[in-house]
Amino acid sequence: MAYSDRAHPAHPRVTASIEGVLGPTRPLPRLGGSARIAHFGGGFEPGTIVAVHEEGRLLEVRGETGELYEFELNPATARFITAGAPHGPRLEVLAQSR
Numbered sequence: 001m002a003y004s005d006r007a008h009p010a011h012p013r014v015t016a017s018i019e020g021v022l023g024p025t026r027p028l029p030r031l032g033g034s035a036r037i038a039h040f041g042g043g044f045e046p047g048t049i050v051a052v053h054e055e056g057r058l059l060e061v062r063g064e065t066g067e068l069y070e071f072e073l074n075p076a077t078a079r080f081i082t083a084g085a086p087h088g089p090r091l092e093v094l095a096q097s098r
Helices: none
Strands: 034-038 044-053 058-063 068-074 079-082 090-093
Touching: 034 058, 058 090, 068 090
Parallel strands: none
Antiparallel strands: 034 044, 034 090, 044 058, 058 068, 068 079, 079 090
C-alpha cells in the first residue's frame, strides 16, 4: 500500500494525498472565454479570447472596441502581458460561470 492510499495517522478522515484537491489556481484560458484587459493608468476593457496558442501561453483577445490584442504568459510572474513588448496592457482571464 502506498503512503498516499493510507489515512493520516493523526487525522483518520484526512488522507495523506492531496492529489484529488489540487487544480489550477487561476482560470485556464479557453476559446470564447471572458477576459479583462488592464490598460496602463487603471482603465479596464472587457475582452473575449479568440485564439489560444502554445498550450495556453499565447492568447489573442478582442476588446470591446474591436481591437485585437496578443498576450503572452510571462514565465517569471505567471501573468499575461503584451506579446513582444515590456510595456502595455495586461490580461486577466476571468472565471467562467457554471
